[in-house]
Structure formats: C-alpha cells, structure tokens
Amino acid sequence: MEESGQDIIEVRGLTKRYGDFTAVDDITFSVKPGERFAFLGPNGAGKSTTIKMLTTLLNPTSGTIKLAGHEPARNANAVRQSIGIVFQDPSLDDDLTAWENMEFHGVLYGVPRSLRRERIDQLLEFVDLYSRKDSLVKEFSGGMKRRLEIARGLLHHPKIMFLDEPTLGLDPQTRNHMWQYLENLNKEESVTVFFTTHYMEEADKVAERIAVIDHGKIIAIGSGEDLKKQTNADSLEAAFLALTGSDIREEEASAGDRFRMMGRAMRSRR
Amino acid sequence: MKTIYIMWLREMKKFFRNKSRVVGALGQPLLFLLALGYGLGSVFKAAGQGNYIQFLAPGIIGMSIIFGSVFNGMSVIWDRQFGFLKETLVAPVPRFNIMFGRTLGGATTAALQGVVVLVITLFAGFQPHNWALVPAAILVMVLIGMLFGAIGLMFGSMLEDFQGFQLIMNFLIMPLFFLSGALFPLKGTPTVLQWIARFDPLAYGIDAMRMLLNNDSHFGLAIDLAVLIIVATVFVALSSRAFAKIQI
Numbered sequence: 001m002e003e004s005g006q007d008i009i010e011v012r013g014l015t016k017r018y019g020d021f022t023a024v025d026d027i028t029f030s031v032k033p034g035e036r037f038a039f040l041g042p043n044g045a046g047k048s049t050t051i052k053m054l055t056t057l058l059n060p061t062s063g064t065i066k067l068a069g070h071e072p073a074r075n076a077n078a079v080r081q082s083i084g085i086v087f088q089d090p091s092l093d094d095d096l097t098a099w100e101n102m103e104f105h106g107v108l109y110g111v112p113r114s115l116r117r118e119r120i121d122q123l124l125e126f127v128d129l130y131s132r133k134d135s136l137v138k139e140f141s142g143g144m145k146r147r148l149e150i151a152r153g154l155l156h157h158p159k160i161m162f163l164d165e166p167t168l169g170l171d172p173q174t175r176n177h178m179w180q181y182l183e184n185l186n187k188e189e190s191v192t193v194f195f196t197t198h199y200m201e202e203a204d205k206v207a208e209r210i211a212v213i214d215h216g217k218i219i220a221i222g223s224g225e226d227l228k229k230q231t232n233a234d235s236l237e238a239a240f241l242a243l244t245g246s247d248i249r250e251e252e253a254s255a256g257d258r259f260r261m262m263g264r265a266m267r268s269r270r
Numbered sequence: 271m272k273t274i275y276i277m278w279l280r281e282m283k284k285f286f287r288n289k290s291r292v293v294g295a296l297g298q299p300l301l302f303l304l305a306l307g308y309g310l311g312s313v314f315k316a317a318g319q320g321n322y323i324q325f326l327a328p329g330i331i332g333m334s335i336i337f338g339s340v341f342n343g344m345s346v347i348w349d350r351q352f353g354f355l356k357e358t359l360v361a362p363v364p365r366f367n368i369m370f371g372r373t374l375g376g377a378t379t380a381a382l383q384g385v386v387v388l389v390i391t392l393f394a395g396f397q398p399h400n401w402a403l404v405p406a407a408i409l410v411m412v413l414i415g416m417l418f419g420a421i422g423l424m425f426g427s428m429l430e431d432f433q434g435f436q437l438i439m440n441f442l443i444m445p446l447f448f449l450s451g452a453l454f455p456l457k458g459t460p461t462v463l464q465w466i467a468r469f470d471p472l473a474y475g476i477d478a479m480r481m482l483l484n485n486d487s488h489f490g491l492a493i494d495l496a497v498l499i500i501v502a503t504v505f506v507a508l509s510s511r512a513f514a515k516i517q518i
Contacts (some may be wrong), residue, residue: 057518080362091353095284106275109363136287256277 006031006069008160009054014063016049023049025216026063031209033159034190036183038197038207038242040060042249046216047196048088051164054194055085068159071201081254084109086153088164088196090145094138096130098148101137102155109156116155124149126181127174146170150178157185163195175199179206200237214244273363274371281342281375285382292383299387300333303327303394306453319455320355325393325486329405329452332414334387335380336472340443343509346447347432356518369513371424373506377415384411399485407482410498415473417502418443419493425510427516446472451502455487471501
C-alpha cells in the first residue's frame, strides 16, 4: 500500500491522557523509510506511551498515526504485519525454553519453517545463548533474558523495528554487536529503526535523526549535529541536558523504571 | 491454524512442566470424593438413591474441569503481569486465533485433569456403565473446558490483576458448581433449585457426563449437548471480543 518516497511513520497531533494527566501531548513527527530514528527523553517523558500507541497496544486519546500507510487504531493487523518490537520490560515466557520462545515468535510472525530454524540457531549463536537453548527462561539471569529478547525481536525482518531501550543492562560487547546487526538489517533490507535509549553516545552514533521528548511534548528534532548546534553543546549528552534540564523526574515506577533509577543513582554518584 | 496450534502447544507444555499444579488440582476433587462420597454414601443409599460414589463421580470430574479451566482462562492475567501477553498482542495474528488456541489448550489440559480424576474414581469404586462411551464423555469434558475457559479468559481480559479472582470464584464459579446438581440429584429438589440449574451451563455438562458414564440423565443428552455447544460458542465470541479490546 505504501508509496515510495512517502513517510513510513506519520504522527499528527498525537495525544494520550489518563484522567488529568497528559502522558503524550499533541506530538507531530514523521520518519522516512529506512531511517534510523532515535526517540530520547527523561524517564516518564512519554516515550513508552508513544511506542505503545504506534504499535497498536494502546489507543490514543486524539491525533492520527499512520504506519506503512495504515492506522493502528483502525487496521491493527496490517500495522502488526509491518512491525517488530523489542519491549522495554520483559515479555518472554519463563516456562518455555529459549528455543521455544524463539520458535513461538517465529510461528506467530509467519516466518517459514526452514528459514525460521536457520535464523533461530544463528541468532541464539549471535547472542551467545546457543548452548543454553534448551534451558527454561526462568533459569536465566537478567542479562541473558535481555539478550534473548533482542534475538527474538530480530527473528522476523519487519519494515519497521521498534526498540524500547533495547540495550538497557547489556554489556558493551553485546550492545555493539546488536547495533551492528541492526545496521546491517537497516542497510540490506532497509528496515526502518525506531528506538529509545538513555545512552546518548549510542543515539548519536546510530541515529540519523533524533527527537527529544519531555513532559509529553517534542522539544527538539533533528540530526545529532543539529541538536548540538542548537544548544551550543559539544556532546549529545550536554545537548540533551540543556534541552531537558537536570532535574530527576518523578514517575510511577514499574520494575524496569526502578531498575533504571538505580542505574541513574549509581552513575550520578561517580 | 498454525498460530492456534502453537498457542495450544504452549498450554500443553506449561501444563506438563508444572507438576505441582497438576497434583495440586487433584487435591480438591479427591477431598470431595472421600468426604462426600464415603461420608454421605450410607445416607444416599438409605434414601433409596443407590450408590453415591457412582452418582457423584461425574460431578467431581466436572468440578475439576470447571475449576481448572476457569483458572487457565484467568491465567491471562499472569501473562499480562509477566509481559508475555504483549508479545502475543502485537503479533500479526488475529487476536481470535490467540484467544482460541489458548482456550482450546486450557480445555485440553482441563479434560486431561478430568481423565485423571476419572481414573481415581475408578479406584474409589466407580464403574462406567459402558466403556465404549468413555471417549464421548471425554469430548464433553473438552466442551465444558472450552465453555469455562472462555468465561475465565473473558474475565481475565477485563481484570488487571488477580484481586478480582476471589470475587469471581466465590460469586460465580462456586455457585455454578454447587447449584449444578454435581453433588445431588436435581430430581426432587425444590422448584427454585431446579429453575436455577436450568440456567447453569455446568448442570448440562455434568448431566451429559452422567448420561454417558451412568446412563442416567435429567435433561436428556441432546438438550445437554445443544446447550453446551451454544453457550460455549457465545462465550468464545464474548471472550474473543474482550480479548481483542485489551490495551496495555
């Protein structure tokens, strides 16, 4: 359905309210096919809520979204055909083995059997879990689960790949590895990559364009260079802090958030 | 089809891997069989109703299925809390397939539990009147499992956590079980009870099993099956609607 040259993600006036609280406040942006797009913001800024709306998990209060030409609220299945997601918080089945989690995902996404089996082995090897493929996920450490989650997200090759803080809690080796894989996927199959992260150098290195969201509003959008110029900063982190201030944000804590707060506390102690 | 199968397979794998759940689910029916079967057996006989264990066995099987399948359906709440639900909700698969595969899997495991309870009742002295009809009774078990699995999933889709679980158990599932005639013959009960049982789908499920296993029926097998199939279809549809509406 999508015409070439048109934006693959088109968001207009997107808003999500929970009672009095506005999580996402009238945001408008677009992403081109094959683009690597980073969505940055402090905790509770509205990143995950936006991703949930883009990926059909949550209905917006108002505004329109078009993904690969389809509206998530109207034609959820067509949108789901076009996307892949690595969630911020765990979404594995603990009572299944690593291999079964992969296999189930492959079947749900209609990856043909032989290709599926080949990619599963390859990806498990890639995230260094092949020797543990028949272990139940509940026996895995946090890092291993994260790696499996990423491997699973890469199993089918969608038009748009959403990654919500994919590298959280990963060691630098795995992080580099993962971005390399994604950049290949991006180049070879022109998969659009839409991701959030708290690692600024990662965003600067990977993303062609960056949107900064705070208090539910997009406050800056452009290339890493643009943002640095705009704020007279020498690094993206400095630019980010100039844009969003240095207050630590309050938000309702989920397990993943608490984990991030801990990480932040540790970092600021240094 | 494949996606329905994979969701079914997941239920089966989880069932066979969770030995404590399997054994735990047998405790309650066993207790009922012993306490009621032996405890009230002589009273039942003195009242001229024959062998109570023989009468009670299909009811106890029905009990293990209704509790097992409602719990299976409501375990969608676990999936929500542990995150796996998201994985299935964003998959490019009609949510009906996800819901149906899951419910079918839950019904199969509930029926398996029913079969285990059936075997136990044999040791307690239960005798099916015709072994050739036992497979048909097992199909009825699957049907009851579908019906109540769908009910469980429907409530599970609407609840965020397990807080409402007790409410549904105590005010819906328990009454459905106790008023279904699982434990006593409906014939001869006060008219009010008979009327209530008429609106209790489990009553038809247990009656169908009683017909197939004991050659004894209150409503008649044809009516039993018709009611079960219609009510199960209705709840699968309702539950699939509730499931499709889930937001995270």
